[in-house]
Amino acid sequence: MAEQLDKDYYDTYPDDKGHFGPYGGRFVGETLMEAIYALEVAYNHYKNDPDFQAEMNKDLADFVGRPSPIYLAENWTKKLGGAQIYLKREDLNHTGAHKINNALGQALLAKRMGKNRIIAETGAGQHGVATATVAARLGMECIVYMGAEDVQRQAQNVYRMKLLGATVVPVESGARTLKDALNEALRDWVTNVDETFYIIGTVAGPHPYPAMVRDFQAIIGREARAQILKATGKLPDALIACIGGGSNAIGLFHPFIADKEVAMYGVEGAGHGIETGKHSAPLCAGVPGVLHGNRTYLMQDENGQIIETHSISAGLDYPGVGPEHAWLKDIGRAQYVSVTDDEALEAFHELTRTEGIIPALESSHALAYVTKLAPTMSPDQVLLINLSGRGDKDMHTVASMAGLSF
Amino acid sequence: MSRIKQCFDKLKADGQTALIPYITAGDPEPWVTVPMLHALVSAGANILELGIPFSDPMSDGPVIQKACERALKNDMSLHHVLDMVSQFRQKDKETPIVLMGYANPLEAMGYQAFAEKAQQVGIDGILTVDMPPEESVEFLSIMDKHEIDTIFLVAPTTSLERMTKIAKYAKGFIYYVSIKGVTGTATLDVAEVAEKMSMLRTLTDLPLGVGFGIRNGVSAAAVSEVADAVVVGSTLVNCIAEHADKPEDLPAAVANVLAEMRHAINARDMAK
Numbered sequence: 001m002a003e004q005l006d007k008d009y010y011d012t013y014p015d016d017k018g019h020f021g022p023y024g025g026r027f028v029g030e031t032l033m034e035a036i037y038a039l040e041v042a043y044n045h046y047k048n049d050p051d052f053q054a055e056m057n058k059d060l061a062d063f064v065g066r067p068s069p070i071y072l073a074e075n076w077t078k079k080l081g082g083a084q085i086y087l088k089r090e091d092l093n094h095t096g097a098h099k100i101n102n103a104l105g106q107a108l109l110a111k112r113m114g115k116n117r118i119i120a121e122t123g124a125g126q127h128g129v130a131t132a133t134v135a136a137r138l139g140m141e142c143i144v145y146m147g148a149e150d151v152q153r154q155a156q157n158v159y160r161m162k163l164l165g166a167t168v169v170p171v172e173s174g175a176r177t178l179k180d181a182l183n184e185a186l187r188d189w190v191t192n193v194d195e196t197f198y199i200i201g202t203v204a205g206p207h208p209y210p211a212m213v214r215d216f217q218a219i220i221g222r223e224a225r226a227q228i229l230k231a232t233g234k235l236p237d238a239l240i241a242c243i244g245g246g247s248n249a250i251g252l253f254h255p256f257i258a259d260k261e262v263a264m265y266g267v268e269g270a271g272h273g274i275e276t277g278k279h280s281a282p283l284c285a286g287v288p289g290v291l292h293g294n295r296t297y298l299m300q301d302e303n304g305q306i307i308e309t310h311s312i313s314a315g316l317d318y319p320g321v322g323p324e325h326a327w328l329k330d331i332g333r334a335q336y337v338s339v340t341d342d343e344a345l346e347a348f349h350e351l352t353r354t355e356g357i358i359p360a361l362e363s364s365h366a367l368a369y370v371t372k373l374a375p376t377m378s379p380d381q382v383l384l385i386n387l388s389g390r391g392d393k394d395m396h397t398v399a400s401m402a403g404l405s406f
Numbered sequence: 407m408s409r410i411k412q413c414f415d416k417l418k419a420d421g422q423t424a425l426i427p428y429i430t431a432g433d434p435e436p437w438v439t440v441p442m443l444h445a446l447v448s449a450g451a452n453i454l455e456l457g458i459p460f461s462d463p464m465s466d467g468p469v470i471q472k473a474c475e476r477a478l479k480n481d482m483s484l485h486h487v488l489d490m491v492s493q494f495r496q497k498d499k500e501t502p503i504v505l506m507g508y509a510n511p512l513e514a515m516g517y518q519a520f521a522e523k524a525q526q527v528g529i530d531g532i533l534t535v536d537m538p539p540e541e542s543v544e545f546l547s548i549m550d551k552h553e554i555d556t557i558f559l560v561a562p563t564t565s566l567e568r569m570t571k572i573a574k575y576a577k578g579f580i581y582y583v584s585i586k587g588v589t590g591t592a593t594l595d596v597a598e599v600a601e602k603m604s605m606l607r608t609l610t611d612l613p614l615g616v617g618f619g620i621r622n623g624v625s626a627a628a629v630s631e632v633a634d635a636v637v638v639g640s641t642l643v644n645c646i647a648e649h650a651d652k653p654e655d656l657p658a659a660v661a662n663v664l665a666e667m668r669h670a671i672n673a674r675d676m677a678k
Binding site for chain 1: 460461462463464465467468471475478483484485508509510511512513514515535536537538540541558559560561562563564565568572583586587588591592
């Protein structure tokens with residue numbers, strides 16, 4: 001299928017119904033259908049509106065701190081003895097992760113649409129914090145749904161959201177994690193659809209969310225492509241990013257899709273190991289199905305019930321994945337791999353000690369794959385990794401793995 | 407002619423409004439589902455709506471969500487739901503049965519495999535909450551071949567343009583969701599429902615059902631003024647939740663709840 005992957009990709013996917021091949025689409029209850037069409041119309045209008053673009057770019061520069069740099073990890077490169085390792089420093093963004101790129105874009109869109117009530121779901125809390133931050137700045141009401149399990153795991157982020165004026169609603173249903181928070185946010189949206197804008201945090205949900213969130217995150221790849229060309233004089237040999245819903249990965253990958261010589265690796269959470277069943281790796285070990293508004297690879301049993309996922313990192317603990325990743329997998333444009341909790345934790349410590357950068361546990365999955373791939377490559381080759389977030393939020397998790405508590 | 411059409415034709419001739427109870431299959435225990443269905447028919451149900459349990463019922467409120475959780479604890483699957491209908495049909499070959507659920511269990515079984523088995527066991531209609539007409543092309547053609555009516559929802563937010571489209575694809579009856587919100591969370595506004603019913607009647611000859619927000623005989627009777635069918639879900643499922651630890655009492659208990667609605671609707675139908 002490689003011949004399909006010319007520059008037409010950008011004009012072809014998604015199609016006008018929001019499909020990436022068989023994936024994506026608009027699988028929501030009737031009450032939300034008019035709302036997602038209205039969102040699509042508004043997004044298509046404003047994405048090319050110079051005034052909206054200018055407002056967005058100003059905030060990305062002055063409020064978020066873009067562009068984020070790329071950083072050559074020299075010590076780690078030497079230690080691994082292979083490809084040169086460049087990190088795209090999304091951890092340096094305001095609020096500490098890539099999530100704010102999208103939260104800002106959608107909140108500005110909500111403002112233009114005259115909706116002053118923002119709802120969001122969150123897993124690790126990074127998207128919730130980013131949304132609460134932007135809502136505070138724009139003077140909007142903000143309600144964040146968060147699985148009760150995650151509220152406990154990420155107490156500090158819960159407090160940050162509250163400081164920012166958001167209402168955090170712990171979700172007690174189901175597995176009490178990210179997927180249940182998404183269900184609850186969808187229920188809120190159905191009930192308050194007229195005045196509410198739902199800021200989905202990843203490239204999932206019904207069309208236009210997967211395309212819209214991707215577009216807001218694609219600034220990562222656009223910047224990185226120009227930066228790496230300037231630094232090395234050529235395109236990188238491979239890109240690596242972690243995948244929960246897949247927003248940081250698609251943000252990095254998308255501007256490189258037509259560059260066929262650039263390999264792409266999406267790294268899922270293998271949890272305790274794919275063979276144990278306790279993981280969050282739908283692309284590696286799931287099958288296609290329909291959840292949360294789109295068709296994609298899912299962690300499910302043979303009867304189509306969604307099964308509980310596990311990952312050391314709350315941000316990867318999701319049974320689905322963005323539909324564009326499902327399509328990139330099927331057409332072979334990107335490779336999807338997985339690393340275990342233990343491997344991610346080891347990479348977390350490795351980067352911290354070698355480079356003085358404490359990565360998020362999510363991003364540590366991408367780093368763990370670097371330790372496998374880089375040594376197989378030559379020193380004139382280049383790896384570009386999305387360091388999607390910083391690890392401050394994970395201190396409790398990492399300390400408790402070492403048997404410590406604060 | 408489908409059993410659903412026969413049922414509505416007969417009710418129309420008799421000047422009666424259809425009463426459609428909803429329960430979730432396998433809630434609270436699998437063995438009691440079929441006895442409950444028979445009891446509901448005895449209490450005046452004209453069509454039965456049987457829920458396919460799903461782990462992530464996004465359009466439902468806490469009442470039906472918990473029903474799904476109770477059913478899934480018993481390892482209920484779509485295969486079991488089909489077996490239950492087969493068992494029900496041994497005694498009752500008349501009452502139409504509509505399955506209601508989410509797309510993923512159907513995707514997992516495969517549309518074709520589902521349609522064949524559903525037709526074989528005597529299922530008359532399917533309502534897939536998260537599959538709008540836009541995503542239903544393949545599904546519609548397979549269900550059509552197997553004579554299973556595809557029922558669609560219309561919501562208070564649905565525009566006239568969309569209503570027209572939905573009316574084109576719908577079979578059996580059209581299900582109007584009377585509130586903005588998930589199941590079992592608010593009380594409906596009868597005047598608003600009446601307005602939507604008259605809009606829909608200009609677009610379709612199909613019977614119109616109304617559900618979400620019907621709590622008791624009073625609201626059931628009020629809706630029967632303007633609709634061809636009254637759908638009752640969360641109120642029955644609440645009753646099931648209350649008796650979850652004594653399932654042997656359930657057939658009589660749900661029949662009691664439904665009988666009150668039947669009486670209220672009949673009284674209103676007679677006065678018409």
